[in-house]
Amino acid sequence: MFFKKTDVPANDRVPPGQTLTTGFPVLHHGDVARYKDVRTEWNLRVFGLVEEELRLSYDEFMALPRREFGNDIHCVTTWSKLDNVWEGVAVGEVIGRVRIKPEAKYVMLHAEHGWTTNLPIADFLRETTFFGLKHNGAELTPEHGYPVRMVVPHLYFWKSAKWLRGIEFMAKDKPGFWERNGYHMYGDPWREERYDFD
Numbered sequence: 001m002f003f004k005k006t007d008v009p010a011n012d013r014v015p016p017g018q019t020l021t022t023g024f025p026v027l028h029h030g031d032v033a034r035y036k037d038v039r040t041e042w043n044l045r046v047f048g049l050v051e052e053e054l055r056l057s058y059d060e061f062m063a064l065p066r067r068e069f070g071n072d073i074h075c076v077t078t079w080s081k082l083d084n085v086w087e088g089v090a091v092g093e094v095i096g097r098v099r100i101k102p103e104a105k106y107v108m109l110h111a112e113h114g115w116t117t118n119l120p121i122a123d124f125l126r127e128t129t130f131f132g133l134k135h136n137g138a139e140l141t142p143e144h145g146y147p148v149r150m151v152v153p154h155l156y157f158w159k160s161a162k163w164l165r166g167i168e169f170m171a172k173d174k175p176g177f178w179e180r181n182g183y184h185m186y187g188d189p190w191r192e193e194r195y196d197f198d
């Protein structure tokens, strides 16, 4: 039998325990990264289980092809924000320049000030994961991760590292900053994988 939907229920897009917001809350541990001269102070290092390390300068990264991405984001602190429009660089644009060793199974994202977060390589390589540069038409503000943040929309938003500086390929899973402090190793919002306290 058919259920005729008169409206698109937001619930199909809002994971359990989440509440919608139209704002864009700012959440992080520590200080906002600020650059005096981003062109000389920022670069992106790809290292770990790769045949040859790669370091992209700011200018090299900004010259990569970009496209639009649309998604919903879900923060573990229970806010969700639907219909985000981003300008970003597909993961493949960067990863196509390195040879990942077959034993690489996990990724550690490294951000400014030593902040980290971990995820399985398959989640990093998903078509929906990308390097975010603009959000809803505007360049990322320093508070939201300027110049480049990771965006991993299918996991809780803490996996979306702001002020991204490094991508490390690893054989084994290792907890990043929040994961060491009790957050879930994977963080699927649809399964409410929030915290992992024993």
Ligand SMILES: Nc1nc2c(c(=O)[nH]1)N[C@H]1C(S)=C(S)[C@@H](COP(=O)(O)O)O[C@H]1N2
Pocket: 024, 025, 026, 027, 028, 029, 030, 075, 076, 111, 112, 115, 143, 144, 145, 157, 158, 159, 160, 161, 162, 163
């Ligand atoms: N470098 C860095 N990235 C980070 C964090 C952080 O503390 N440091 N916090 C994460 C958390 S918990 C969330 S919810 C989102 C918040 O992103 P926003 O401030 O753009 O909303 O950033 C994530 N990325």
Ligand SMILES: [Mo]
Pocket: 027, 075, 076, 077, 157, 158
């Ligand atoms: Mo968060």
